[in-house]
Amino acid sequence: MFIDRLPRPIRLALYALASAILTAMCLVPQKELPSVGMGDKIEHSIAWFILTATGLLLSHRRPRAIAAYAVGLGALIELLQATMGFGRQGDWRDLVADSLGVAVALLAYALVQRLRRR
Template structure:
């Protein structure tokens, strides 16, 4: 896969950029965010799906570590939202949506890998 063949420092930088963008979207004041009109939980699932799939495409050797990082980031985001204000509120249901996005990414990734082996 092309992305996984990039130099490791570049792959880490790209994943750090994806993580930083997600953190910015989750931690800026609520009124500063554009609305996608999809619903908060769907937006969370999509965001964590994209983060996880980005990690898997950049480094396919450690899928469970990538998933664990994404879920840990979801926990950290919800805790930060609960304590920092800015019109944001920590919500365990957001964490469930994040985890669902991670799980869907893992399933799709595993299916694609299995199909490519054949």
């Protein structure tokens, strides 16, 4: 796979960029974000699925570390939202939605790995 051939620092930089984009989207004032119309919890699950899947594509040998990082980032963002203002509020249900997105990405990863072994 092409991504496997990228040097590790580049893969880490790409994942850091993905994390920074997601963090910025979660911390900017709510009124500055476009409305997608899916519902907040679904948007959280999709965003954390994408973050985790991106991490798994960039470093497929570390699924637990990537999952732990994604859930930790979700918890940090909820804490920041609760304390920073900007019209955002921390919500433990958002963290549950984030964790669901991470879990679905891990399940998809495990299924792909199992199919590859066959």
